[in-house]
Amino acid sequence: MKYDPKSSNAEEFINDEEIRESLEYAAKNKNNIDLIDSILEKARIGKGLTHREAIVLLDCEIEEKNQEIYRLANKIKQDYYGNRIVMFAPLYLSNYCVNGCLYCPYHLKNKHIPRIKLTQEQIRNEVIALQDMGHKRLAIEAGEDPVNNPIDYIIESIKTIYSIKHKNGAIRRVNVNIAATTHENYKKLKDAEIGTYILFQETYNKESYERLHPTGPKHNYSYHTEAMDRAMEAGIDDVGCGVLFGLELYRYEFVGILMHAEHLEAKFGVGPHTISVPRVRRADDIDPDEFDNGIDDETFAKIVACIRIAVPYTGMIVSTRESQKCRERLLHLGVSQISGGSKTSVGGYAEPVPEDEDSAQFDVSDRRTLDEVVKWLMELGYIPSFCTACYREGRTGDRFMALCKAGQIQNCCHPNALMTLKEYLEDYASPETRAIGEKLIIDELENIPKEKVREIARQHIMDIHGGKRDFRF
Ligand code: SF4
Ligand code: SF4
Numbered sequence: 001m002k003y004d005p006k007s008s009n010a011e012e013f014i015n016d017e018e019i020r021e022s023l024e025y026a027a028k029n030k031n032n033i034d035l036i037d038s039i040l041e042k043a044r045i046g047k048g049l050t051h052r053e054a055i056v057l058l059d060c061e062i063e064e065k066n067q068e069i070y071r072l073a074n075k076i077k078q079d080y081y082g083n084r085i086v087m088f089a090p091l092y093l094s095n096y097c098v099n100g101c102l103y104c105p106y107h108l109k110n111k112h113i114p115r116i117k118l119t120q121e122q123i124r125n126e127v128i129a130l131q132d133m134g135h136k137r138l139a140i141e142a143g144e145d146p147v148n149n150p151i152d153y154i155i156e157s158i159k160t161i162y163s164i165k166h167k168n169g170a171i172r173r174v175n176v177n178i179a180a181t182t183h184e185n186y187k188k189l190k191d192a193e194i195g196t197y198i199l200f201q202e203t204y205n206k207e208s209y210e211r212l213h214p215t216g217p218k219h220n221y222s223y224h225t226e227a228m229d230r231a232m233e234a235g236i237d238d239v240g241c242g243v244l245f246g247l248e249l250y251r252y253e254f255v256g257i258l259m260h261a262e263h264l265e266a267k268f269g270v271g272p273h274t275i276s277v278p279r280v281r282r283a284d285d286i287d288p289d290e291f292d293n294g295i296d297d298e299t300f301a302k303i304v305a306c307i308r309i310a311v312p313y314t315g316m317i318v319s320t321r322e323s324q325k326c327r328e329r330l331l332h333l334g335v336s337q338i339s340g341g342s343k344t345s346v347g348g349y350a351e352p353v354p355e356d357e358d359s360a361q362f363d364v365s366d367r368r369t370l371d372e373v374v375k376w377l378m379e380l381g382y383i384p385s386f387c388t389a390c391y392r393e394g395r396t397g398d399r400f401m402a403l404c405k406a407g408q409i410q411n412c413c414h415p416n417a418l419m420t421l422k423e424y425l426e427d428y429a430s431p432e433t434r435a436i437g438e439k440l441i442i443d444e445l446e447n448i449p450k451e452k453v454r455e456i457a458r459q460h461i462m463d464i465h466g467g468k469r470d471f472r473f
Pocket of ligand 1: 097098099100101104105106107108142143144179218
């Protein structure tokens with residue numbers, strides 16, 4: 001197998017030999033100050049790095065250069081995403097699953113975890129509860145089970161979610177995290193107007209992948225790894241990649257995920273919309289200590305910083321798997337999207353799930369409510385954003401990238417963030433959160449560069465106070 005980023009063959013675009021050579025190259029050069037300086041110089045232009053350059057930065061052992069890496073990640077984050085953080089929540093539809101993933105409690109052999117599949121009526125109730133919290137953007141999740149969770153069930157659920165308009169609430173973007181599937185099913189998802197199609201690779205190392213997925217359709221490494229290609233060929237142009245850190249050596253995964261991004265860019269002209277960085281967590285019959293590749297917080301922070309530098313246009317997501325303290329650090333280094341008030345069991349938003357019926361996929365570290373997370377972000381100087389404008393304006397895939405590359409984010413994302421935050425404050429916030437938010441909006445309006453945009457945003461914010469909703473640039 002030869003490395004070829006444009007190939008359609010998983011083992012050519014995620015090429016084991018190329019990964020191993022890159023790892024060797026980085027190990028040899030981790031103290032090569034001239035090379036590290038030249039990579040940092042290139043990174044400063046903000047056009048990203050190759051996987052080989054990025055792994056040298058990740059391996060770098062020179063403390064002074066590492067501090068430069070962190071500063072640069074923070075600067076790129078500021079330049080591209082400003083101080084906005086996009087909010088979302090996961091919604092688990094069903095935990096029936098025919099796969100045997102060793103790190104997930106939904107694996108088929110787990111006979112004691114309660115199996116639940118939400119009816120459309122239950123989905124309605126969950127969505128109303130999520131809207132009442134203030135969420136506008138969901139990521140739906142379901143195990144792989146062609147009998148219990150066929151694609152028609154997923155499509156019907158998406159339609160249900162979009163149809164619910166409760167008080168001033170609405171779910172305006174449904175991202176979908178379901179198993180690798182066929183071209184035809186991706187077309188169905190596209191027609192159902194999903195936002196991002198998310199699929200975690202879990203691990204890019206084929207041998208480990210096959211060992212960790214001993215049974216079920218997910219065992220097929222190529223079918224899984226080539227899923228994003230099928231999704232994009234079927235017309236979905238926002239895809240979200242991710243690896244589960246802790247399963248394999250992190251350096252291997254780091255190069256793998258950047259190669260995947262390079263492949264999508266080379267083949268489709270647009271890289272992944274987002275990259276997620278979950279770490280293995282404790283859950284039901286899963287003990288993270290059984291996986292001996294766990295990474296500490298320091299390494300994790302460096303991975304996030306180096307991804308930020310390598311793919312500046314790609315959003316980065318961190319979930320409530322991580323603690324408040326850890327999330328705070330990662331926000332500075334490049335994370336642009338976080339979940340808040342999440343439940344990782346099937347059901348649980350509308351009514352709390354009794355402990356003996358708990359079906360959580362993983363333990364949540366950050367258990368704060370959405371209002372607490374929103375307040376915390378604002379106190380840290382961030383603008384929590386409930387914006388879904390691009391997707392609804394048809395600015396997906398390369399059109400979204402064009403917006404980023406033209407440097408129009410500040411005239412677009414920034415006012416959208418303020419307007420959607422204003423909606424949140426009017427409809428859902430506690431008095432304390434509202435007071436902090438109102439002041440923040442007044443201050444941040446001044447940071448919209450174009451005067452005309454600033455004036456329109458100001459007017460819309462007054463209109464939102466007057467009862468109108470759903471403005472966007
Ligand atoms: S990770 Fe996904 S595919 Fe694997 S057992 Fe869990 S729900 Fe099923
Ligand atoms: S304007 Fe587009 S890119 Fe900016 S926050 Fe909204 S959806 Fe995201």
